[in-house]
Amino acid sequence: MAKTVVALVVVAGAWFGQAPAPASLDYEMFKTKVQPIFLAKRAGHARCISCHSSGTPLRLEPLPSGSITWNEEQSRKNFEAVKRVVVPGSLKSRLLVHPLAEQAGGDFFHNGGKHWDSQNDPEWQTLKAWVLGNSRS
Numbered sequence: 001m002a003k004t005v006v007a008l009v010v011v012a013g014a015w016f017g018q019a020p021a022p023a024s025l026d027y028e029m030f031k032t033k034v035q036p037i038f039l040a041k042r043a044g045h046a047r048c049i050s051c052h053s054s055g056t057p058l059r060l061e062p063l064p065s066g067s068i069t070w071n072e073e074q075s076r077k078n079f080e081a082v083k084r085v086v087v088p089g090s091l092k093s094r095l096l097v098h099p100l101a102e103q104a105g106g107d108f109f110h111n112g113g114k115h116w117d118s119q120n121d122p123e124w125q126t127l128k129a130w131v132l133g134n135s136r137s
């Protein structure tokens with residue numbers, strides 16, 4: 001009996017070992033490619049950071065006055081905050097569908113507006129690559 005259990009565990013281990021690794025979110029890519037999107041100004045819209053450093057469920061670190069980006073510690077906190085609106089590997093992640101126009105595949109409403117009209121937008125493509133775990137594309 002004990003032998004059977006051991007054998008089963010070994011087999012299960014081999015089986016799971018072969019499964020493809022789940023998509024994982026790359027911190028370096030987040031820091032260097034994704035965060036600048038939260039700071040960029042788009043015509044007709046407030047910057048993501050203008051709203052998302054207070055009052056909204058997605059809470060980014062406030063940008064200290066005078067600095068143009070976040071430091072390491074703040075970037076780590078942002079990473080944790082943004083992870084909450086991302087399902088690694090899923091194009092249905094709120095980060096992707098919420099600021100995307102409904103006719104382009106986004107969801108119905110984002111209080112902060114629809115910042116991208118097309119999935120071809122380079123900024124949206126960057127978010128997508130990050131969510132899918134394609135950090136080298």
Ligand code: HEC
Pocket residue numbers: 037038045046047048049050051052056057058085094095096098099109110111112113115
């Ligand atoms: C004018 C203010 C404003 C701006 C600018 C804004 N947002 Fe929002 N956002 C909100 C508010 C308010 C909510 C909560 C209500 C809702 O879901 O619409 C929200 C919700 C979200 C959510 C869902 C959060 C959750 O916990 O479910 C995501 C993701 C998001 N915003 C991403 C962005 C991104 C990315 C940008 C920049 C491209 C952006 N927002 C710009 C106000 C804003």
